[in-house]
Amino acid sequence: MGSTAVQKGLLAISILLIIIGLGFTFAGVFSPAWQVVDIREFRAEHQHGLWWDCTRAEKHVVAVADFYAEEPLHCMYKFDRSAEMVIETTLNNIDEDGAAGESEHHRFWAWHKAILFFILFSQFLAFISLCTGICIPCFRPTAFVFTISLFLALLCSLIADGVFFLAANRVDNRFVQGMVGSYEQRIGYAFYVHLIGTLCWLVAFLFTLLTTYKFFAERYTSRSGAHFRSDVDPPLLEKYNAAPARPSPPVTYIREHTYRVTSA
Template identity: 80%
Template sequence: MSSVAQKGLLALSIVFILAGLGLTIAGVFSPAWQVVDIREFRAEHQHGLWWDCIRAEKHVVAVGDFYDETPLHCMYKFDNSAEMVIENTLNNIDEDGAAGESEHHRFWAWHKAILFFIITSQLLAFLSICTGVCAPCFPPTAFVFTISLFIALICSLIADGVFFLAANRVDNRFVQGMVGTYEQRIGYAFYLHIMGTVCWVVAFICAITTTYKFISGRDPSGSKENLFTWQSQRAATHNV
């Protein structure tokens, strides 16, 4: 593989890492991981990883009037005041028909686990970008580039898997209203994160190829030029 193709493959890998980073960040900042339309409350509830949003719906009331939606009203799962409201609501579950839905606004351990793996994967992806940029000038960073990207990919896959399993549990999948039970659907935020993970898969495939070429490549004259000869040349330069 020529030097130009090698660097082009490295650049392509970095582009896919950046795309995956953007998609995963967009996913984690969106509340639409689980979405449910509670018809009796005429509201759409979006349950995210660290914040939840509610949108009250306006329906057609006369000829010529169009269906409209109000802005989202959001709250943080880790907000202490919101936690107190949820506790009070659950204590009055016999009197308040909406109390069952309040359970879905809590900051559960699986939310924290998913956030941990997502944030870790994003930090490692950023590290891989930094080391990938340095790889042409400093070949040993190619190892760090590939390893950090691989661990980022694993963490992202774990986050996707944990969410998918948790979201399909009966207690998380169904929301109890006053008179009915409603099924939550997986929202677009999860699919954004999935797309980011796929980008990292493609980036890792490119990274494996380019790292191998950085470690064992041949110059145009046909002589072996790899990481070990680079280290020997560097040591000889210091000795001189």
């Protein structure tokens, strides 16, 4: 029996939410604005991402009517070997260079790598769930793979968000040391963009549970109807058109007369 309109509707909503979640998670991981800090003494805005960092010079006045003008971002990769050597040189001259303390936040720490692993692995699992979800109307057992892979993707994405939130609120990561003062970093919009993608997967997972239930409940109902007979069916013996048996003719008993012979 083909899938019903309700089953197809639930499946379509699940797949759509998975695609939206993938879009938000990709947008979050490619943005450098996971942690943002305005260092006033350097007249610059620093954006610290998971795998690359960007700086923007402070906005300046261009006219009375146009108060500020945007400056372009200047970015660097955390895993760039040349950038890592520059950071090491800067940290070695921390007594002479006041910007050395801020350079610590441009390093590729272990918690950055852990978050990236969980994010990329969750996106891979979500893609697997998307592919198996498309195959459900043709091969229903893939519904289990569809649900399990999306659950694992949701779990990995939640772990990534949780690890970042805890690491970003540590004192050594939350505050940036300048020449004359300390500046507090705030969580940027990239984290919230990724969190929206995680919430989309959460809602999609609820719909996948309903989808799997609908597909297999309908299958069980169809199987039950094929194996069990209703009470209105005729008895088994009545289904055979056997000819009625002809009754045997009655036996006729002949009464015998007994004669008694007597002597004269």
